[in-house]
Amino acid sequence: MQVYLPRMTTPTSTFDRTRSTGYLANHMARLFAQRLHERIRPLGLAPAQFMSLLELWENDGLTQRELVERLDVEQATMANTLSRMERDGLIERRAHESDARAKRIHLTDRARALRAPAEAAAREVNALALGQMSAEERDQFVGWIKRAIAGLQEGDEGEEPAGR
């Protein structure tokens, strides 16, 4: 039954961060990055470099633009990450054969050699997070994250009006 409670001057728990998906997503992502970083640091890698390598290991010679589209980061972010990777001897930027503006990103031998240990590190970190879950639970978890991503992408302010 509904009863009247004395009105508090300060509203309590108006927004509970410990129950906010956005807050928890941020926390979880920071922890993922930390655990990954401590494991790949000995390889001379940082998390965003590993992310870029994941794509380049499969598709050597992509342009910066293609990487940007596949990894969904801003062009400027990718340009800076690639510069650090070039500095560290992981990639080379070679001229594009038919477009003088573009450059093809090619892996060095060093970068190719890091594939197995780096991927093993990432699998280790995923296992930490998913530890107790069954295969079905993991699939459902991943599915929900993907649904959340889709919802957040639709919510983009600058979204193009459909059909253009």
Added chain:
Amino acid sequence: MQVYLPRMTTPTSTFDRTRSTGYLANHMARLFAQRLHERIRPLGLAPAQFMSLLELWENDGLTQRELVERLDVEQATMANTLSRMERDGLIERRAHESDARAKRIHLTDRARALRAPAEAAAREVNALALGQMSAEERDQFVGWIKRAIAGLQEGDEGEEPAGR
């Protein structure tokens, strides 16, 4: 039935980032931050400032150390965030009454006034992400994120041996 396939020189899809929880968690968190930022930017707020305000709105006068523990970021990160908030007139650092090292963080009127619109923005973003999910699904999703967080925290290398 198991058949032998020709051995590829390059292992294909050794690690599929589109199925990696860590990769997806990073992507989801970036999108959450982007959607939140576009909504609270007009208020003069950035995401980490909002996160700190969530705690200070409930507990004005915490020390930096207390904020660090509650939000699980490094002390240096919090010190810098607080400096920007001070610069922007959101907080004041006042002397602690019994410990000359510590400072109490107090909100300004401006910060207090931003509570309602900022929390509304955050709720909007959460709704974008959770859009179609039922209440039960949301609870389960949040529960799994928390389990992942717990697993990742245990996996901390520098963890203290239990009982010390």
Added chain:
DNA sequence: ATCCTTTGCATAGCTTGCTATCAAATCGCA
């Protein structure tokens, strides 16, 4: 052929995360 727009990349400047150090204050204990 010549403009104008679009595209690919680089750069500057900002926030937020991290590690590593440092100074000052406090605490604990001999």
Added chain:
DNA sequence: TGCGATTTGATAGCAAGCTATGCAAAGGAT
């Protein structure tokens, strides 16, 4: 009492995310 160890906070330096700009090359339309 005093001294070493711990604690609190600031600062430097780096990675990686973002927006905003600028430039040169490519493409398109007239």
